[in-house]
Amino acid sequence: MTSADDFYDARDAQPCAARLESLLDHTAAVLALGGERSRRFDLAALGALPILRKAALPGLQASAPPFGDLVKQPAALFPRLFLSPGPICEPQLSVPDGSNAARALHAAGFRTGQIVLNTFNYHLTPGGFLMDEAARALGCAVIPAGSAGTEQLLQVMARYRPEAYAGTADHLNIIARAADAAGIDFTIARAVVSGAAVAPSLRSAFRDRGVAVFELYGTAELGIVAYETSAHDGLVVNEDLLVEIIDPVTGRAAAEGEAGEIVVTRPDPRYPLIRFATGDLSAVKAGASGCGRTAMRLRGWLGRVDDTVKVKGMFVHPAQVSEVARAHPEIVRARFVVSRADERDVLTLEVEVEAPDAGLEARMAETLRAVTRLGGVVCLLPPGAVPADDRRIVDTRRYD
Structure with a gap:
């Protein structure tokens, strides 16, 4: 009472x-x-x-x-x-x-x-x-x-x-x-x-x-x-x-x-x-x-x-996908995917690249952290693997 x-x-x-x-x-x-x-x-x-x-x-x-x-x-x-x-x-x-x-x-x-x-x-x-x-x-x-x-x-x-x-x-x-x-x-x-x-x-x-x-x-x-x-x-x-x-x-x-x-x-x-x-x-x-x-x-x-989401308490904006892409001309198409694993948020940068070199993934991970202030996972994919739609952030988390 x-x-x-x-x-x-x-x-x-x-x-x-x-x-x-x-x-x-x-x-x-x-x-x-x-x-x-x-x-x-x-x-x-x-x-x-x-x-x-x-x-x-x-x-x-x-x-x-x-x-x-x-x-x-x-x-x-x-x-x-x-x-x-x-x-x-x-x-x-x-x-x-x-x-x-x-x-x-x-x-x-x-x-x-x-x-x-x-x-x-x-x-x-x-x-x-x-x-x-x-x-x-x-x-x-x-x-x-x-x-x-x-x-x-x-x-x-x-x-x-x-x-x-x-x-x-x-x-x-x-x-x-x-x-x-x-x-x-x-x-x-x-x-x-x-x-x-x-x-x-x-x-x-x-x-x-x-x-x-x-x-x-x-x-x-x-x-x-x-x-x-x-x-x-x-x-x-x-x-x-x-x-x-x-x-x-x-x-x-x-x-x-x-x-x-x-x-x-x-x-x-x-x-x-x-x-x-x-x-x-x-x-x-x-x-x-x-x-x-x-x-x-x-x-x-x-x-x-809008499409802005919060990841680990920080706002992540669709424009940040473009900012990462501008830093790496090798990127054909990119998007962020936000998920949950082991009771914590996970930010993944999915990128299409035609011929990645050995250090590209690490360089992209550094750019991802610099742009978003968050650590994240970089997933290099072949051309055509990232959906050709306008969704630059996909949030798969569910709280219900």
Whole structure:
């Protein structure tokens, strides 16, 4: 049974109507700052506003560096400045826990006095800092592991015995298996994971280990958009965000339960994002959460609107196939194939080549890593073996 102590603050259980009214009022105020005024601002008025697509950010920012016309204050007034793949410039909001991650970690049981192993990357992208600040805001001590190797992480496990984890589910599984092989006590009892949907088999394996897993959904621009709670019945939308699920073809609101694109409004005057289309698919989950939180719930990540996919927590774009091909004139046709093996993502570059030399496969593997920032498998195939269609990325993973 949920008690008030399980909530981050009183807003977790506030009436839905009060939450919506507050978000709409803040949105109207931000729009007024930009010169747009409306006497009556409601959901219909919000829905009439244009959508800002994440894919448009690189162009907007290139025309008016570094943040386009979305951010009014100088870049130097933000505490940290990131560069996410795209490239997209991301300012860190100059307030404690500006990404609203502490509320999500609190729902996962992160509390004062716990030690958190944080394996999200601290280099140029906001994930590591986002989790670091949120955990410290809750009184946790943080091990800033970032992209440290498995051997180092095992040393950390043996000496600090962390109770909590933040990172991808696949990485946690690698650490757990390595700890077993090394005879090191695996002390993690709860984990917040993001970057990809968690396969049911992997969630079950963690449960057998006694690890409570909580999925998070977020973006570099918005922070944590929605999070799993102790009820494990969907992802609760974070406070201070207004989420719409829209039909990506018609632009109209999707019916409750139907899949559509996640469109988020964050009416923060420092970096307002109004109707920001993430490119990710989800659906509204009917009813209230069993944990007592009253915000909208999402069914979780259901895929991408376009052909972009996430592999090991990193976005992989169709354009990257062309980038690899440009580096190797020997390639006749190429595509990425994403699969699962041994509870981890596998990225394979399938290429048609007519007369490969002895070192071509190794050179292509180096290019694949440089372009995608991921290790992968190169599969050299004879002409005609790669389908002559427009699919540059084939995702064979299944999570149901």
